Every structure is written in C-alpha cells, then in structure tokens.
Amino acid sequence: MSDASLQPDGPGRRALLWLRETPIIALIVLLVALVALLEYLSPGIVNERWIGNTVKFAIPLAMLAACQTLTMYTGGIDLSAAAVATITGFVMATLVPHFGQGWGIFIALVPAVLIGLLNGFGVAICRVHPLIMTLGSGLIGIGCLQVYQRYTIATGSEVAPVLEWLGTGRTRSVPNALFLFVPFAAFVFFVQNRTGFGRMLYAAGANERAARLSGLRPWQLYFALYVLVALIAGVTGLLYAGIIRTTSLSLADPLLLPSVAAAVIGGTSIFGGRGSYAGTIVGALILTVLGTLLTLLQMPEGARRIIFGGIILLVTAIYVRLTDNG
Amino acid sequence: MAATGDPILKAEGIAKSFGAVRALRDARLTLHRGEIVALMGANGAGKSTFVKILTGALRHDGGEITLNGRPCRFASPAAARRAGLIPVYQEPALIPDLDVAMNLRLGGTPVEAFLARVRELGVDDLRLDDMIRALPLATLRILDIARALAAEPDVLLLDEVTAALPTDLVKRVLAAVRAEADRGRAIIYISHRFSEIADICDRATVLRDGAKVGDLAVEPGIEEEVVELMLGQKLDAATQVARAPVQAGTIGPPQLELRGLSVAGRVENVSFTLRAGEVLGVVGLEGQGQDELFDAIAGFRRPDAGQVLIDGAPVRLRDPADAIAAGITLVPGNRAEALAMIRSVRDNIALPGVARARNWGAIPMRAEAARVQAAVERLQIDTRAMGEVRRLSGGNQQKVTIGRWIAHGVRTLLLFDPTRGIDVRTKRQIYQLCRDLAAQGAAILYYTSELAEVEQACDRTIVIFGGRLVDEIPAGEADEAHLLRAAYGLTARDRETAAGAPA
Structure with missing residues (x-):
C-alpha cells in the first residue's frame, strides 16, 4: 500500500500539491495572461466597456456550466441543459404577450422542472447513465418544443422586458446580469460547501458505496440534483433570451459544449468527487476571453474549434496528471 | 496410486516479499505423477501467494521451481498453462455473456474431450449453446473442472472447488479427481474440509509464516497433527505482551437477534443473539459465508429466509439506510469501500x-468541526494528511471508518476484519476502542481473520463453517488452537458430546 504521508515532500512536489489543492490560482493567472495578450495584440481594447461585455456573455455560460459542475460532482453530466434553457426561453416569450411578465416567466419554468423530473427518474430510479439519460431527455424536450412552436407560430412572442433589462442593461456601467449572477453564485457556493446536500454530491461521486454505508439513499440525491440543475438551466435560458433579445429553437445550443468545457477547465473532475464552482466561473471567463481573442485574430471557424478542442484536452490531461500522482 | 519416479513438480525455497512484508520465506512442494497433495495453511500462512507463484500470476524473488525436470519461471498464467499446469479456482473463470461453445473456443479447449469429461462428472443435460449466465454455480464449477481436464494437464491445481457445491456433486467431483490421479495425473488440492482431504489426498504439505513446516502422509487422525503444525509455537511477542483478559462488562438486554437467517445459498439458518455491552466474535475460514452474513445484516443483501430483530422487534432491512436507521452500522473489510478516498478526513x-435527506440543509459547521475533532483525538488519527483520506496509512484510514461512527454515536456496530493489514499498535487501539464502546453500551459483532485477536477483543465467539453456525466458544476457551480446530469444523461434535455427558 502506498503511503504518501510518509514520503518526504520536496519543494517540486509541494508545489504540485499546492496547485492541485488550489487550481483556481493557476486559472486566474491564465485568465490574466489571456487578457494581457489581447491588450498586447490590440492596444486599448481592454476597457470598461469590454470588461462589461465579457462579463455579460460569460454569465449565462457560467450558469449553464453550474449544471455541469453540480452533476459532475456525482460523476454525472447534464446534456439536456441547453435544451432546457432553450425551451424555457422560447416558452417564456410566447407566454408573455398573453399572461404578462410574472406569470409568463413562472409558467415557462414548468417544462424545465418536468425535464428535471424525467432526468431524475431515469438516473435515480432506472439507473440510466446520466450522459444517455440527459441526451435523450434533451432531444425529447426539443422535439416537444417544435410541436409547441407550430401551435404558437401565429400568436407572436415577446421577451419579457424585465429580462431584457437584466440581460442588456447596465447600472453605472455594471451589467445588470450581475444582480442575478452574484446571488446565484453565492447560492451555489453555499450549497456545495455548507449544506449536507452539497457534501453528499461530492461523497456520492467519490464513492457511492461509502455514501450508502453512511445512510444515503442515492435515488433521493439524484432526483433532487437533476431537478435542481434543470431549474438552473431554465433560469439561464430566461437570462440568455434577455441578452439575445429574441428566442429560437436553438437559442442555447452554442452554450452546451462550452458549458461542459468551462467546468472541466475549472478543475471539476468528470469522474466525480472533486471540483469547485469557483473554478467553473473562471473557466467560463477564460473561454469567453479566448473567443474574443480568436475572433480578433480573425481565425476561421475551423481553426477556432481546433484550438478549443485542443485546450480542453490539454487542461484535462494536466488535471489527470496532477490528481492521480498523489 | 503410488507415487513413482522423479517428481513432476518440485518447488524449493520459494521466497516472495511485498515491500517490507515477507509473504514467503521458504515454501516447498513436491508432487509426483499419480499423487494428490493437499496444500494447507491458516490465514496469512502464504498459501495464496504460493499458489499465485506456482500458476504464474506472481513471480518469486528466490527459490526454484522445476516442472518435468526443467527449471521454469512462468512469466504469466498463460505460460504456466502451456507448460502443463492448469489451475481451477473457487470462482469459475467463464465469461457470463458467452455461450459454452464460445467459452471453450476462447481457451482452445477440444470440445469432444470436454463433453466426455462433463458427462463423467455427472452433468448430462448440458447444451453447447447454453449461456454461461443462465447456468447454476454448481454446473459452472463442473464445466470449469472439465475444461481444465480436457486440456490434459500434467499438474492440476484445484483451489476450493467444492465450496458451495451440493453434496452429491462434491462426491462426483472427488471421485473424478481421484480417478484422474490414478491415471497418472498430479494434483494439488486446496480445501478447508478435512473430510475431503482424508477421502482423496495422499499427502498434505503444511505452510506456516511463509515456510513449509510439515509434509505428512494422509491417514486417520491427521487433523490434530495438521492443526498443531499450522499453529506452531505461537510465541508472537506482540500478542503475548498485549494479552489482557477481556473484562466482561455489564451485558445488557438482547439488541440484535438473528433467527434462521439464510442468504443466497452462502449462509444457512444462522441464529444468534447479540446483547448490549457485548463484543461477539465471529470466526471462520475464508469464504464460509461471513461476507454475506454481514452484508445481509447491514442491508446490502436481502436474506432469502429468516428474521433480523432489533430490541426484540423484527425489522426489514431493504437498504443500508434502513439498517442505519435501526442503529446498525457496518465497517466493511475493504476500506476502499467505506471511504471517499479523494475527500478529506473531515468530510x-x-x-x-x-x-x-433530512440533514441535507445547512451544516452547523462549528458543531461538526468539534465533533470531528473529538473523534480524531479519541482515535489518535494522524493529522498530517487531512486533505485526502487516500494519503493516510491503512491504519489511519481504518480509524477514519470507525471514527465516523464514534462521532455519530453507535448502537450496533458490525466490524468486518477491522485490523486487516494494519500495524500492531493501531490494532491494539482498535481492540481497546471495541472494549470502550461496549462498556458504553454498544453491541459489537466482530469478524476477524486473525484468530489471536479473539482473546483480546471478544466476550464470546461464534464459528461459521460452510454457511452454518457450528460452534460457540466462551471467552475463557477462545485460544487460537481451539478456534482453529473449530474453524475447520473439528470441535463442534466433541462439544456436543461433552455437553451431553453427565457432569
């Protein structure tokens, strides 16, 4: 049996350990480096306005990535998150003309909860792998949305003004989206660090049998988790519709894979038991800045994708090395 | 039947170390054509390591193996097979999702020879397109043996192949094995059952502490001699010094009661009562149903029959959470099962x-920290590597698995071999902890594979053999020799006759 605690810790090893315990520092360094590179390539681009815009676009990504982060703690994933966001945004816009803002937004979250319940049922009760379950439920959801669209095509749609205010407005140059995001992030931190539910997410991902030996009924945890992340995805969809100011059948699609990437870059292990939402937020910022950078360099779409993919693989490889040689 | 000529297999001075642990020092075995040799040894004697070396699963550090007069050093199990040594283990090595024919093709087994062996072993209704998954365990065992025989090995190694077989099949298997030997094949036979060894073996080779300590002809009355050899002069300083008579605390009312519990053919009709304030030892050789018994009480397996009672009332344990709600907590033998290795000691x-679920809300962080700190101090857990449990030593990991229940109060604690692979000092702390918990009114069921522990930790000991409870030994009599005899199923009858005799 390897007994790491008895091995002498050299300075190099200690640095590695420190990096493993606090990947957030390395991520922030990377983020700052990317911003510096951007400023070097195009002097003057980094100003208040640019920062506001970057934050504005990083927020829905970071929120959708919360769905991935929380499910990944248990070793799962939520590929239906983008579909849920799209459905909620779309349905909201069709309901607002009839029911007003409040009810429109409220009712639009019902399909999100339904998909969350479906995911919960599949993952918790039928023990379908989350990847398959959420892939399937996302497709079903989008299919239902297409049917729904046919019946509402003539009735017109309108994004709730409150959401447009939240998505595009600024208060003293601070994007209003932060009024939603700051409490949201605080909520996620609280859940992951200070609640029994958060503890059990990590524990179930690290070793489900150990969690059961401590008294957990895993189905309850997965049910609650998938309903929670569906609600988060729904709220993300509402905000994103406010940012884009219109809706479509593929509203949040472009956010899905970056949301997975943000969580992974942020240091959350797809195998479960490890990670933090703080890393995911920085990850979302890194991806957003990277997008700007690649646009600035006038990279063709193909090259952008290659670089995106390469970065995800590289970062994952680094994390695997850091965490497995403990 | 008589051993003739030069030995077909000869192993001499075999040594093997794992890190600082010397599993084998001087293991020896000689085997002639036509001979069946029983390989025997108590837990930890090095039997498994020796078998792995003989079959090519491990490489030895020292010593020499000759097969058919040629020195050999098997690089893999496949190499050992090619050289003519084929093992058959307790768990049939067949792929469940393929049919019989496909499994045979994988190993290159000749089908005709295989079918002939299968019929000889008494299975008449086998079809080659039967899926392995659909066949009962007893049949699979037979197929596995038939497959090995069809390859015409020079040396056949049978490791606990009769475990969990019905009696009539055991007889057939034994007869077939004897017939093979009479045709000139050499067989190494490993079994916990003396009756089988007496039936078919010619000699018995006994290992203790990694070395051969005896080689004797099998004849009536050999059991006592073998047990003596397995025990040797037990003057282990560590255990001698630590030996303190168990202080019988105040034993309270019955807390956990089993009535006729049967589980998946591995546990049969087991009944006992565990009282508050008592540490009840469970002793058994490997694979006698103790795993299933503990799993069933902890809610991981559903029993087929029988009842579990808590405080006199029957409880249904459909899930570990049910057991925990009833105050029953399991510390499993494998620490990797019990710990979230990549999480912190505190977590x-x-x-x-x-x-x-009702505790999923906000955690009272200060109270939790105090509670964890108290457990860490009480168990003297090494606090240098608190960030990840996997960085702790085995002993400290085990303290965490137990400490978890110390921190949350314990009523009925099931400890499954809690001192496996940990150092002497930590072991003693665990014994003391058991005593302390019992003194505070907990009821503890303590399975151990180290018989010497029983005296130090347990008030009373039950012995399980072949899934049945065969003996119950009070504290004063639970010395290692007595327990080992009982574990091999040797004393129960004596005890009954003694009890029946007029005082």
Missing part, C-alpha cells in the same frame, strides 16, 4: 451526519 468522518 469522511462527518458523512453520516449529512447522509440522510
């Missing part, structure tokens, strides 16, 4: 406090 110890 692991605090786990039971937040596992139930």
